[in-house]
Amino acid sequence: MFQVPKSEFETIMLENVRRDRRIRAIAFPQLTVVRPVVIDGVGLHSGAPIHMVLRPAEADYGVVFRRTDLVAQGREVSDIRATYDNVVNTMLSTEIGNAAGTTVSTVEHLMSALSALGIDNLLVEIDGAEVPVLDGSSEIFIDKIEAVGLEKLDAPRKAIRILKPVVVEDGAKRAALLPGEGFRLSFEIEFDNPVIGRQSIEADLHDPFFAEDILRARTFCLRRDIEAMWEAGLAKGGSLDNAVVVDNDHVMNEEGLRYDDEFVRHKVLDAVGDLALSGMPLIGRYEGSRAGHAMNNRVLRALMADPTAYEIVDFAEARHAPLMQREIAIPAD
Template structure:
């Protein structure tokens, strides 16, 4: 409740709100209200890919099924978890013990995490998530159109209790204690268009979807051409990738934000961190970090049981929190 609204609320309404908060049930887990069908090209293969997101029950998590493969669940199902990450070269790829994999999961995972989708069963007929427009925007819009459904099970979060930091040369990723969930990112490129960019984002802010999840993936033209020669990035176009050549952005429409590059790095971090399996209470900081560093900090976190705790979301607020939210009687 915003401070501006305090003046219009009556004392009886305040008391009723307090009683409601004190007896409020736990925040429920969420799934999709209806299936969501999407299709597009794979960023690296260039092949057409069809994908359907299905509702799933409580505590199911996010599970992908490769419908183009045979061999039953053990061969085709891939759980979206940090310990299933097998490759972080150009995107985040997860794989099962049978070797089946799904790459470029981070943009979809960012959309699911931001919308609060805890459980979904995803059928896909190829080895990578379709790139769509290079951001999470299309996924967000499709999921919102289908709607969400609350499940009869409480939602949990991972509360960071002490700093967990991984470093590799100039790269750094950290998970730190804090309230809510904030993300800070800093990038440094020699390219004059990208250069040095810094951002701080509040995951729970109303404009997070628009300001972060619509930022597109990007690359330098010389790197894109090298990928093409290596048989990668075959689905990349100016429709789904911001391409920079020297001091020019080659996309006719230009950038969606002046600092779209660092915003997309935050998007990637949200998607990579979603592989923890639950939302965070704390703070993430990335310095020149990428998919590999994001996965490393998750592995470091879960390797130290004293660095985190699992808490139930939506538990009754403390008296101090009530006083902060309700005008004095």
């Protein structure tokens, strides 16, 4: 059996001790996963089977999607950084892409889970062009990641503190990013449907019940819109197993709704995922009214286009760290 020379072993051990001490000195270190997380499912819109692996990444790596199917074909440019300026399409989901035309769609549910868990760095290997829909919420992503655990990295977390209001509007649609502590979201929707109607909610990303109250809310649609989505080449993988379907005055899913206001809760889930494309957690408030993926991306672009509207801070400078305050499997110091 190969053995590391004693002097080399001692050097490695000493460096590990020093690294652990540096991490303990950081109030809010960056996080990644302890080991790979395997996720299999189908794409909501493509209907294609998808194999995805979330791999640990080093500090300041960010979240990067790698199309392994294109790597296998010898394509050199297969990586896509998960950032707001790489969003290329917002029709019924958020799609990111790179200059070579490589894309990955429906990233918002995974990004919402990563944001809630405080994961800064991750390599997402995926063998297709769409993130698996799973049950239509972020719950399974959360469960699978927590089962593996999170690792602290030797670098402080950075955050974007919102300094002044940034608002975008499009008719009755509105999205705003406002100054505040921690990260709170409020959302309202209004549908011409008796089951959905008008709903509103406020949520706090730091609430210990955020995952239970928000991230279990499933994507939804009206039955009357399904045929149009099929004609547009969308929702090929949709089913009652991964979406709430409303038919006039009733919910078609046998188990019904997870919450009476599941629809607006899912809109908050989507907003958290879309805003996670800022590349860093946000400190402030978000307000959405009849907003969707397009409005979320527009308000984020507007914020980042104005250097006077935000500042980059260490979490040590923030009163509330945008990290879900609940039990997660981070190895003890």
